[in-house]
Amino acid sequence: MKLGVLLSGGKDSLFACYRAMEKEEVVCLITVVSRNDESYMFHTPNIHLAALQAEAAGLPLVEVETAGEEERELDDLQRAIALARDEHGIEGVVTGAILSVYQATRVQRICAGLGLWCFNPLWHTDQAAYMEALLAAGFRVLIAGVFAEPFDETWLGREIDADTLAELRRLADRYRISLTGEGGELETFVTDAPFFTQRIVVDEASVTYRNHNGRYTIRQARLVAK
Amino acid sequence: MILIVDLGYRENSLGLDEFVMPIVHIVREAGADCCIRHFTDIDEDILRQADGVILCGTALRDNLFADRIGEFAWLEGFEKPVLGICAGMQVLTLIFGGSIEACGEIGMTDIRVTAADPLFDGRDDFTAYELHTFSVKPPEPFTVLAHSDRCIQAVRHRARPLYGVIFHPEVRSEWVVTRFLHQNGLVA
Incomplete structure (x- = not known):
């Protein structure tokens, strides 16, 4: 299954990518760059370096900008995922959500609307075991x-x-x-x-x-x- | 030992960590031993060893289990407690002659208990996380225990300890799994 991974630049999205690569084919990374530091959905520190991480991973990056206003930024996320589907043929999306029902619900709804699978391989994971696995890997x-x-x-x-x-x-x-x-x-x-x-x-x-x-x-x- | 059945599209799929492992964590936290098996790998030996079974949910687009419902024929004669979660509730329904019907919900949802049952620990209502495209039209031996505004949320076999919930108790309603284990004597 061809998958796109939502990339924030942080450990959770990249560890989710690692897990997805173990079981399916990751064909692109997807980033939403928020102009709002207080974004409800999107991690912001150093998001401008997502392209460097994608290059390090040897994966294409689908990047979309958002003003980062609550709920309206979801339209921009949908646009990014749809672009990844059209440009890279993704059949599903992977996120690094661990406990956030707010984020998971919204990504699930967008994927359902676009006819895509949605996976959250860190969902409700044992946090201590995850952090140890992160370093061990x-x-x-x-x-x-x-x-x-x-x-x-x-x-x-x-x-x-x-x-x-x-x-x-x-x-x-x-x-x-x-x-x-x-x-x-x-x-x-x-x-x-x-x-x-x-x-x-x-x-x-x-x-x-x-x-x-x-x-x-x-x-x-x-x-x-x- | 609690047999935890993975209903994912293949063994060790990407859905395992999301839909099976959180249930394993709850069961272990409650003090029970458990064993994970994919639905294509259930045999008489493991069913004999199991004191109870939990059928786990799947990703929203993962409905392969319904196409391979024959793999679950063992449920017809299984006398021990079973909790079917989302896909698992759909399996219980299909095996006992009911049907699946389109009814989608995603996110936290208000649930009303419409038939009192020890599973709900005296609650009249609660909120739970939903992630499903289908709900069920339960067969005759099942009674409906709970509803949301849109879908049937929980069912129970009238004569046997077989439960189905369409919501995902592993997200913010872990108590439902724990209650199932306690009320059926599966943990001390």
């Missing part, structure tokens, strides 16, 4: 946004390795936050994945932070051989 993931207590600016740009995961686990227990950032506490950016033929190196980035709300914006990045 060789994903390299940076923290690209923090949006909750207790995260301070030292977390921005930090790579999630075994030590960071252990710290996240302690904080998740203490502050009742989700380990994966599914509750919007964290956003991430993937610089390497097992199916990337090249990895991403960040040459320049800037940090903005205030009151447990910060972003790590990558200004310059490039692909290097693995």
